[in-house]
Amino acid sequence: MFFKKKLTNYKKEKGKSVDEDNTVPTNREEMSNEFRKRLQHSADILETDVAGTGITLFYLHTLIDMNLLHKDIIEQIKNQSFHSIENIMEQLSVAIKDKTNQLDKVIQSAISGHVIIQLEGESEVIFARIASNTGRTLSAAMNETQVIGPQIAFNESLSTNLSLIRKYITDPNLSIENIQIGTQSTTSVSLVHIHAIANQQMVDLLRERIKKINIDGILDSSVLLQLIEDNSLSIFPQMVLTERPDRICSWLLMGKLVVLVDGSSLAIACPQSFLEFFQSMEDNNIHWQVATFLRLLRMFALILSIFFTAFYVAALTFHYEVIPQTLLIPLSESRARVPFPPILEALFMEFIIELLRESAARLPTKVGQTIGIVGGIVIGTASVDAGFTSNILIIIVALGALASFTTPNYSMGNIVRVLRFPIIILAGFWGFYGIMFGFCFILIHLLRQSSLGVPVLLPFYPPRLADWKDSVIRLPLTFTYNRPKQTRPEDDYKYDPLDAKEKE
Structure with missing residues (x-):
């Protein structure tokens, strides 16, 4: 109740702070004062008077390509006389340009890389886009590598990413809808689908979810995904993030919907099933026998990664009868010097593995690889010699960690890593009954999940x-x-x- 009251007061105060006078001043000095005031007198604001024309240019020089400013605007209008905004519009050779009399739109255009052109005495201004290109060039995919197939990946430019999709899909039914999100930092979001294939109800539902978002700003597509997925409290993702344009285009041809965010190199695709997180784009580029084998291998690796260590803990704690007699003796000898129960031993080793993996990921590439390999060998050998763990558990934990890397999707790979810990704890307290309880809990949870209203299973x-x-x-x-x-x-x-x- 108190939270709702506070939120209501915040909305009222925010509404009062909005200036009702939103028209562009006709006087140059008033326009300059209002422009600077709205942009908090920022140091990168510049004004340029074009001599002999009565025209003033307002812009943020940190967002503008100065060469284009002189070539496409100043050189086009200098030493000429104009009687109206329409005359200036006809003279400019800039591709993206428009006019407005709304001050809010002027400010938004300026912080989007436009130059504002005002003619003294006119109630309308022109905004022309001459933004500088500061993004990186196209490169190969770093997180979703493949041997056979295209190697190009998205970058942080929305227009570049859309052009890649257009290059793959030359269908006039390809629909791209732009939506603006954010109150403090307005971000362009594009909803992409093929009109003749995609389900219109799904398109309307996703569009409604995006437009309902009221947030300061969206800096990455992973943030937007958490705001539009069906159940944000679930550990399992219901939509997928990918950096591969060929994969996105393949999904578009299946009838899926795609969302791209300006400034992000990852695209969102939905609806998604649970199995699709374990499928690679390369599966479509190789023979079906090999693709089937690799998919079965990934599913086996999923089960191995989550339940193998937990099976070890349950067997040594409660169920010695499931261990073959030939293995029981060397297993007992290996654990003879270990003073901890199997659950603490397993949690200790899993924690060490995750610590090594996380530290290796945060360090520079060459140093991280060295730390991962040398650290694993040194710590593993030292743990066995010191009696903290057994040789067999080292092998089991290493196999489980190796199996988790077979998951093609990074988000799902992280979830597999996390799920091992509660399953190990359940196995340490209730044995195989605990493992079965954890498996049933995960299965029931997945049965209840949906992706854009479609069951994930x-x-x-x-x-x-x-x-x-x-x-x-x-x-x-x-x-x-x-x-x-x-x-x-x-x-x-x-x-x-x-x-x-x-x-x-």
Whole structure:
């Protein structure tokens, strides 16, 4: 109750602080004072009077390409006389330009890389975009590497990322909708879909979620993802982040929706199923037998990473009968010098592994690799010699850590790492019953999750037999002629299988 009252008072005070006079002053000095006042008298504000024209330029020099300013604006209008804003508009060769009489729009344009052009006595001004290009060039994907297929990745420029998508998909039905988010730092967000394929209800739902966001600013697409996903309290992501334009275009052709944020090199795609987090784009570029083997390997690695160490703890604490007799003797000898119970031993080693992995990730590349390898060997050997852990647990923990790296998606890989700890604790207190309880809890939780209203466990729950052809296994591409039911596409088929058979 007190929080709601405080929030209401905040909104009232914020509403009172808005200046009701929002029209552009016709006088040059008044415009200068208002422009500087709105931008808090920032040091990068510059004004340029074009001699003999009655025109004044207002801009932020930190956002402007000064060469373009002189070439495309000043050189075009100097030593000329203009009677109206329309005459100036006709003279300018800048591609992106418009006019307005709203001061808020003028300020927003200035901080977006536009130069403001005012003619003395006119109630309207022109804003022309000549922003400087400060982004990095296109490069290979760093986090989602693949051997076969395109190597290019998104960068932090929204226009560049959209042009990459346009390059892959030359369909006139490709729809790009721009939305502005943020009250303090306005960020451009693009909602992308193929109009003839994507489900319109999903498009409307995602658009509504984005427009309802009321926040100071969005600096990265990962922040936006947490604000628009179905259940932000769940540890499992319901939408995927990717840096690969080929993967995004493949999903667009399936009927999925894509969201790009200006300033972020990651794109959001939805709806997503749980299995798609363990699928790589390279699976589509290799033979179906190899792709199926790799997908099965990743699913086995998922189970191994989460439950292998917990199985060790449960077996040594409660269930000695499941250990083969030939292994029981060397296992007992290995643990003879360890003074801790299996649960503390396992948690200690898992903590050390995560500590090494996190420190190696934060250090420079060459130093991080050295710390990871040398640190793992030294600490592992020293722990066994000191009697803190057994040789067998070192092997088990190393296998579990190695298995977690097979997950192609970074976010899901982090979740696999986190889930090991509660499962180990449950195994230490209740043995195999605790492991089964943890497994059932995870399964029930996943059954309740959805991605843009679509269950995340599709195509297995609810069962969609047509989508099993490209799930844990991947059948030949000639069998996958239909788009996944998960996206509820307007057009169900990628191609006509009967027509393709006749041509073959």
